[in-house]
Amino acid sequence: MLFKLLFLSCFLCIPSICFSKTLDLLNVSYDPTREFYKEFNREFEKYWSSSNSAVKIRQSHSGSATQARAVISGLQADVVTLALAYDIDIIAKESQLLPSNWQQRLPNNSSPYTSTIIFLVRKGNPKNIHDWSDLIKSNVEVIMPNPKTSGAARWNYLAAWGYALQSKLAEKKSNAAAEKYAKEFVTALIKNIPVLDTGARGSTTTFVNRNIGDVLITWENEALLAFQQMSKSSSASSAHSQFEIVIPSLSILARPPVAVIDKIVDKRKSREMAEAYLKYLYTPVGQRLAAKHFFRPALPELVDKKELAIFPTLKLFTLEDFFGSWEKAHKIHFADGGTFDQIYRPHAP
Template sequence: MSTFSLIINPKIVITVTLLAASLLSGCNHTQADTNDKKLANPEQEVSLLNVSYDVSRDFYKEYNDLFTSSYQQQHPDSQVKINQSHGGSSKQALSVANGLQADVVTLNQLSDMELLVEKGLVAKEWQQAFPNNAVPYTSTMVLLVRHDNPKNIQDWQDLARNDIEVVMPNPKTSGTARYAFLGAYGYGLHHFNESLQAAPQTDSFMKRLLANVVTYDNGARAATTSFTQRGLGDVLITTENEAHLVANKFAKGQVQIVYPSYSITINNPVAVVNKVTDKKGNMKGSTKAATSYLKSLWDKPAQQLMAQMYLRPSDTEVLAAHKGTLIEIETFEPTAVFGSWQQIMAHYFVDGGVFDQLALSTNSN
């Protein structure tokens, strides 16, 4: 190097040295700019997992596109991706409790959310985080029958007839199935004017209804498949939104909906799984994006989408605008009739509980 330096003109050496320094400086400046941008935009790539109950998949598939488009307009340097997981509500909650890394949970039973609170995954004040006690929409239970209703099924009481075969999910794994059982039981109490303390006619009605069940599927969508594709049963007990989707899309022209005279209100709570989103850290923007994802459920476009997908939005104006499809029906709150969800689960759906007693008694006859 020293010999080479003596031969070369010093001015050239200086020029080359300055050029190299300039290039090096430029590289460092570019890298610094990139780092600054990364620091300024910690949400550039955000991936959220929504763990939900099974018959909500069609709504959230549409809502995810609506949300990502709106979110990225507000955060042009961000990219947000929503992944979905669907199954029976309680089964999904248990999966999250056992380690499934959900960023948000959108379930259909309060007790499933309470499980996640007990596990320290969801904040105790989750109901105060969003409007309407974190319930963006409700639904109810209806009856789906074959085209032209050949068995002339008009109400819950017809499901206890000797000539009827019933399809429903399993109350041990499906929140929808619990609503089906409680909806029928609540109808019995109302119809026979009985109380929980003395309900012999309701119990007899439920025994006969459960004796007619030809399959207990793990989830509501599996029950839909049994009814529409496998051809099982004369009637499917399912949610209002699922019944409309089947009647207008999955099995159009093959089935029709029967609204019972008295049914149950289904609340669908949502929450951020803070234990997961906080663990990812602010650099990934997960908590902020997850909160925005759920908060946007109360925006007008999302509420309108719910109504279009046959869910009953919490926005009363939007609900009223769709009264042609979401007809008025007399319903009851399960907790008003049966007590808290903790009491409901402990009395009706534990091993050996009321559901088992009524269902097993039908098998022994």
């Protein structure tokens, strides 16, 4: 009897899957923006439904390259908000879902917020690390993810390369000499990495929880967020207040871009809303929320000075300054057989 009941209930409990068909928008994003978009989406839903019909923003997060791949193979994203322009370029190139000039369609190269690359060291800074040049000392262990798989790591790598270039160019050396030095510099840096994780969060765990390495190279927004989160959870504070942030003299301006996916919004008839959604990022509401979640606002004049105080001032260069474009940087440095492949050899035993 018991058996028959169980058997029956198994078949009877097939529920119907029904999805409500209210207006919605899917934002496909990368990992560190979770907290920011959670709050921003609520604001946008309020704003949009005050003058239009109700809307629901659906949100997806994963690694930036993974998300680009998912959109190419059919994830129905109305908008993408990824870690680097190269990932949206790939979508444009491989699927033609949006035109290749997408980056010109919104202000500040379609980046409503920016970030940069900074260091996290252990309390008291025992290895005396103050700038990129300290990272190539032979007794320093550096933690960063693998540029082959991680968007953050590409920014890290290019930041180090740019720093080395700049230091030689400032000494009035020739371009070729500076390039040669930059390669040596980055080679020395990579020699100091004991373990290359696949993603930024993985590296943070290696550094913070597994206690490996003297310095972690990471996103400014990740470092600030991790700090805030760690100090919030009281039980963990004793273990995690053992770090401090170090700001290098020069770093790269990381510009995470956003774009409407034209073919998808046209099919779903959501273009008007999708464009309004991205434009809303450039309003005082969007900019203030970005600052609150540790992204540097692209339009700082819209945000209170007080709220900008968390961002340290440092000299920043752009990718275009030294590398031309993402496509070029990718081809030279990260493609198979590029400089990273030439430099990186797994440590011999």
